Amino acid sequence: MDTCARCGAVSGTPCEELFQRLLALDHSRQEPWGPLHGVAVACYRLQHPASLAEGTHAFPLELLRTHVEDGAEASRKLTERARRANSHRVRRREHGAPAAPRTNVPSGFTFTVAEVAVDGGFPAEGHTERVRAWAEATLAAWSA
Numbered sequence: 001m002d003t004c005a006r007c008g009a010v011s012g013t014p015c016e017e018l019f020q021r022l023l024a025l026d027h028s029r030q031e032p033w034g035p036l037h038g039v040a041v042a043c044y045r046l047q048h049p050a051s052l053a054e055g056t057h058a059f060p061l062e063l064l065r066t067h068v069e070d071g072a073e074a075s076r077k078l079t080e081r082a083r084r085a086n087s088h089r090v091r092r093r094e095h096g097a098p099a100a101p102r103t104n105v106p107s108g109f110t111f112t113v114a115e116v117a118v119d120g121g122f123p124a125e126g127h128t129e130r131v132r133a134w135a136e137a138t139l140a141a142w143s144a
């Protein structure tokens with residue numbers, strides 16, 4: 001068993017490998033994984049912020065807040081809207097002031113990708129609830 005230095009997960013499988021498995025399920029576009037793809041990516045990136053470019057944590061945090069407060073349908077719509085607006089966002093960032101890098105990036109979350117994976121296979125039963133717990137734990141740490 002190894003402990004992830006970034007999210008604090010204790011697992012026999014590295015987080016990155018678990019995440020790749022989850023992405024494969026997401027991309028199958030099947031329930032319950034497919035519709036939660038945007039939220040899962042946001043959770044993973046915010047729990048492994050070394051893979052998060054400076055200033056890009058604002059959108060994933062907004063997405064998780066929407067998911068926890070307004071539900072899965074609202075976060076799905078927000079993901080869709082962001083995808084469509086993506087080219088405009090990139091352009092705006094080029095001309096705007098660079099976002100201040102965040103120095104106090106949280107680590108050691110109470111619910112991680114290892115808990116979502118359960119046995120490493122991301123079982124369908126309870127997946128929606130586990131992703132919600134993942135989102136809540138991520139938000140709580142980033143809001144602290």
Ligand SMILES: [Zn+2]
Pocket residue numbers: 004005006007008009015047048112
């Ligand atoms: Zn990790």
